[in-house]
Amino acid sequence: DVKVTQSSRYLVKRTGEKVFLECVQDMDHENMFWYRQDPGLGLRLIYFSYDVKMKEKGDIPEGYSVSREKKERFSLILESASTNQTSMYLCASAYFGGTRNTGELFFGEGSRLTVL
Amino acid sequence: SQQGEEDPQALSIQEGENATMNCSYKTSINNLQWYRQNSGRGLVQLILIRSNEREKHSGRLRVTLDTSKKSSSLLITASRAADTASYFCAPHSSYKLIFGSGTRLLVRP
Numbered sequence: 312d313v314k315v316t317q318s319s320r321y322l323v324k325r326t327g328e329k330v331f332l333e334c335v336q337d338m339d340h341e342n343m344f345w346y347r348q349d350p351g352l353g354l355r356l357i358y359f360s361y362d363v364k365m366k367e368k369g370d371i372p373e374g375y376s377v378s379r380e381k382k383e384r385f386s387l388i389l390e391s392a393s394t395n396q397t398s399m400y401l402c403a404s405a406y407f408g409g410t411r412n413t414g415e416l417f418f419g420e421g422s423r424l425t426v427l
Numbered sequence: 428s429q430q431g432e433e434d435p436q437a438l439s440i441q442e443g444e445n446a447t448m449n450c451s452y453k454t455s456i457n458n459l460q461w462y463r464q465n466s467g468r469g470l471v472q473l474i475l476i477r478s479n480e481r482e483k484h485s486g487r488l489r490v491t492l493d494t495s496k497k498s499s500s501l502l503i504t505a506s507r508a509a510d511t512a513s514y515f516c517a518p519h520s521s522y523k524l525i526f527g528s529g530t531r532l533l534v535r536p
Contacts, residue, residue, distance in 0.1 A: 353515070414460065415472045
């Protein structure tokens, strides 16, 4: 079974702190994604990566950066956390090419971040 | 945007009844996927229907796709309390999926 693991289920940080959210997948997927989920707004794409060291902005990249140094790991970084970044963060991975392509995203369990 | 828009936003039914959720989107797609999310958890794919398919079944789930109307529906038959969750459609035409706000389904015992 595909497994996507997010390092922390719950985090509490203070305004201005630097926050790292880590995500690891074990299925050799090229594509990895970070979404945030807020009530009434659904899932919004922050960043995605289609290969090591490659990244593309999603719909709401402001205030975030990402790092993909290894294929299995995709990190979301909040350089200076703010209260409006309090949210549920969901990581996902997928394989979109060749015979294995189903287009399915595999999600982690989520990281609920509270910024005070 | 290829974002799917689900309707209704919330649905409350009695156990044993059928639940129907609808999805509309704006662009051409390769496939459309439906996902389920239990409260406070990640999303799990339920079913994928390709653009050249009109209907697909999986257990108690039935999905239809009308590409001419850019719409899809998810039917859950004989609902159970354990079906209580949020349901999202995700139109897929490139290397990313955009999700809408979902339909929150409550199945009352």
